[in-house]
Amino acid sequence: MRIGFVGAGRMGAPMVRRLSTAGHEVHVLAHDPEKRAALTESRVSATLQLSEIGTDADAVVVCVFTDEQVRAVCLDGDLPAAMPPGSALVVHTTTRPHTMTAVAERAAQYGVDVLDAPVSGGPHDIAAGTLTIFLGGTDTAVRRVRSMLSCYADPILHVGPLGSGQQVKLLNNAAFAAQLGMVVEIVRLADRFGLDEAMVLRALPHGSAGGRALAGAAARGSVGEFVTAVHGFLAKDVAEVRSAMAESGGDLGTLEPLIDALEHPVTG
Numbered sequence: 001m002r003i004g005f006v007g008a009g010r011m012g013a014p015m016v017r018r019l020s021t022a023g024h025e026v027h028v029l030a031h032d033p034e035k036r037a038a039l040t041e042s043r044v045s046a047t048l049q050l051s052e053i054g055t056d057a058d059a060v061v062v063c064v065f066t067d068e069q070v071r072a073v074c075l076d077g078d079l080p081a082a083m084p085p086g087s088a089l090v091v092h093t094t095t096r097p098h099t100m101t102a103v104a105e106r107a108a109q110y111g112v113d114v115l116d117a118p119v120s121g122g123p124h125d126i127a128a129g130t131l132t133i134f135l136g137g138t139d140t141a142v143r144r145v146r147s148m149l150s151c152y153a154d155p156i157l158h159v160g161p162l163g164s165g166q167q168v169k170l171l172n173n174a175a176f177a178a179q180l181g182m183v184v185e186i187v188r189l190a191d192r193f194g195l196d197e198a199m200v201l202r203a204l205p206h207g208s209a210g211g212r213a214l215a216g217a218a219a220r221g222s223v224g225e226f227v228t229a230v231h232g233f234l235a236k237d238v239a240e241v242r243s244a245m246a247e248s249g250g251d252l253g254t255l256e257p258l259i260d261a262l263e264h265p266v267t268g
Contacts, residue, residue, distance in 0.1 A: 001024050001025070001058040001059060001148055002024075002025045002027070002056055002057050002058050002059075003019055003024050003025065003026050003027070003057060003058065003059050003060070003061060003148065004026075004027050004028075004029075004053035004054050004055075004057040004059070004060035004061070004083075005019075005026055005027065005028045005029065005053070005060070005061050005063070006028075006029045006050070006053060006060065006061070006062045006063070006064065006073055006079070007029075007061075007062060007063035007064040007065075007069075007092075007093075008028045008029070008030060008035065008039070008063075009063070009064075009065075010123060011063055011092070011119070011122075011123060011126065012061075012063035012092075013123075014123050014126040014127050014152070015061070015063065015092075015126055015151075015152050016028055016039070016044055018126065018127075018129065018151045018152040019148070019151050019152070020043060020044050021151075022151040024148065024151070025045075026044045026045070027044075027045045027046075027047065027052070027053060027057070028044055028045070028046050028047070028053075029046075029047060029048075029049075029050055029053050030046040030047070030048075031048060049078075050073065050077050050078045050079065050082075051078035051082045052082070053078075053079065053082070054078070054079055054080065054082040054083035054084070054087070055082060055083075055084075056084065057083060057084070057087055058087055058088070059087060059088040059089070059090060059144075059145055059148060060079060060080070060083060060087070060088075060089050060090070061090045061092065062074065062079070062089070062090070062091045062092065062093060063092040063093060064093050065093065065236075066093070066236065067093070067094075067095040067096050067099055067240065069093065070091060070093050070095050070099060070103070071099060071102075074089070074091070074103045074106070074107075075102060075103060075106060080103075080106065080107040080110050080112040080114075081106075081109075081110055083107075083110060083112045084111075085110060085111030085112065086111060086112075086113075087112055087113070088112065088113045088114070088115060088141055088144055088145050089103070089107055089112055089113070089114045089115070090115050090117050090145055090149070091103065091114070091115070091116050091117060091118075092117050092118060092119050092133075093118070094118045094166065094169050094170070094173070094233075094236075094237050094240065095116070095118075095166055095240075096166070096240055096243065096244060097116075097163040097166045097167055097244060098163075098247075100114065100116045100136070100162055100163050100166055101162070101163060104162050113137065113138065113140075113141040113144070114137065114141075114162060115135060115136060115137035115141050115142065115145060115162070115165070116135075116136040116137070116162060116163060116164075116165040116166045117133050117134070117135050117136070117145075117149065117165055118133070118134050118165050118166055118168075118169035119131050119132060119133050119134075119153070119169075120132040120133075120134070120169065120172055126152045126153075129150075129151070129152055129153070129154055130153075130154055131152050131153040131154070132153065132155055132157070133149055133153045133155075133156045133157065133165075134157055134159050134164075134165040134166075134168040134169050134172070135149075135156055135157060135158045135159065135165050136158075136159060136160055136161060136162050136163055136164035136165030136166065136167075136168075137158075137161065137162050137165075138161070138162075139158075142158050167244070169237070170237060170240055170241035170244060171241070173233075173234060173237040173238065173241065174237075174238060174241045174252060174255055174259070175255075176212065176213060176234070177234055177237075177238050177255075177258075177259045177262060178255040178258040178259055179211055179212070179213035179214075179258075180213040180216075180217070180223075180226070180227065180230070180234075180262060181257075181258035181259050181260065181261035181262050182213070182258050182261075183213050183214050183217050183223050184223055184227065184261045184262060185258070185261050186200070186204070186209070187200065187201070187217075187223045197221075197222060197223070198221040198222065201214070201217050201218040201221060201222075201223065202218055202221075204218070205218050213226075216229075216230070227262055231262075234262075238259060
């Protein structure tokens with residue numbers, strides 16, 4: 001496939017490598033001279049112009065960091081107007097569901113299919129081909145991009161129509177934030193017992209308390225360090241799910257106090 005790519009950063013760069021290694025023709029937006037040189041060495045073409053990314057592409061992948069950046073690229077920028085009819089626009093960024101609706105409405109004017117495809121995992125999962133994708137879109141569009149996404153993702157979970165991927169991802173991150181908040185509280189209780197935090201974090205993953213949040217904290221030996229490490233993306237996504245819940249007339253319910261605990265992790 002001919003693939004355009006926007007956002008070849010911490011997550012996007014290993015995606016580009018996997019796509020290129022699999023034999024796809026990848027064209028990347030890259031403003032940084034060093035990044036352009038590195039891409040060229042990897043047999044990936046690079047451009048400074050967003051309008052050139054979609055030219056003759058079968059699909060364009062957007063993997064930027066924020067909802068605002070997605071809007072800048074897909075609503076205020078040259079995508080999807082520069083893409084050929086029948087192509088697909090895949091958005092990996094965690095955004096607000098109504099942002100995807102707006103992008104799809106604009107893309108429809110040019111005959112471009114849109115899929116929201118937020119991810120769960122990190123660069124090491126991409127390198128191993130085991131990234132999780134929550135995919136929202138039509139059955140037809142999903143079939144067209146599944147083989148491309150399988151270069152770096154497994155499982156690829158088609159969770160419903162456009163916007164469903166974002167909703168599932170926001171719920172996933174709300175659950176993760178609540179689990180991490182619970183670990184913060186457990187460490188607080190351990191501190192009252194006079195127990196060593198690192199020892200508790202090493203021990204609990206072997207019992208029924210085990211989970212990804214606890215494992216992440218255990219790997220660093222400190223829940224405070226782990227909260228700091230994940231705060232950037234997690235705070236952003238928790239804000240998005242709170243906003244989405246408020247728009248639907250609800251809230252996070254009993255998850256709220258657990259998530260609030262992340263603001264004051266035990267640091268030793």
